[in-house]
Amino acid sequence: MASDHAPGLIPVPDRRQPVEAVVNVASVSQRSPFRYPGGKTWLVPRIRQWMAAQSPLPQLLVEPFVGGGIVSLTAVFEGYVDQAVLVELDPDVHAVWAVATSPEHKALSERILEFTVTREAVLAELASEPRTVLDRAFKTILKNRMFHGGILAPGASLIKSGEQGRGLLSRWYPQTLARRLQAIGEIRDRLTVVCGDGMTVIEQYAQARNTLFFIDPPYTAAGKRAGRRLYRYHDLDHERLFAVTAQVQGDFLMTYDYAVGVCALAQAQGFDMACVPMKNTHHAQVTELLIGRSLAWLDP
């Protein structure tokens, strides 16, 4: 069946009926220390399907645009892969992953547990210049919790603080964050964190076998898409990303906003495509495009 979202030029199979049954977001453990804009928690049931369909079993997952990292965390915690490589260009986001996977994760948890939320304390912390990676990680987590939509990019704003800072307090779950950091700390020898360009890292692992690539890049087609507003780093040569991805020996899964230009890039590489529905933060149903070498695993 062709998607009703397809503009007619490139018919994209619409998998929403067959796969609807397997999507149960309640089955997804919230393991990330972030609430990430554009986060793919909702897609995890399908990502499990993709990973489970691999033969031979993959050893490694490379996530070149890691953001909140729910896919890497799920893959390692649930035993789909032994190891994951998490790549992030934004130094603030990277700092959280670097600390979470170092012995300092305990100190970060302590800072979180000891922090008393008041409007003054939040503003003072956000105005401070981080001196260490730990400072930077703490500030990023605080900002991610306290800013509208978890957005860390320039232009984002603090939520209303309400009476006696209660609005801010309602966003702060110190015990939950500490528990997640503790759990990540326990598997940290299975996570490699890289601060840098995801495309370069895909190239580095291109010849590796038994390696999966989950590719969820920032996307800003026609200047109106969310990427520009959501992420500090949003400029990417998508044509090059598709060309680099075509070279990998392992299997890959890409996810994009549905857009004609993206379909054309995928088609030029002979990739398989499928539209899947998702609800955005305003609960409107939007269409997400999955791209892979073969998406046969989506069919029941």
Ligand SMILES: C[S@@+](CC[C@H](N)C(=O)[O-])C[C@H]1O[C@@H](n2cnc3c(N)ncnc32)[C@H](O)[C@@H]1O
């Ligand atoms: C769509 S988000 C990823 C969301 C993630 N899949 C999740 O579930 O939270 C894209 C991420 O790529 C990062 N990024 C942008 N350009 C990058 C680059 N060249 N290399 C690595 N990361 C990059 C952004 O900072 C952002 O965190």
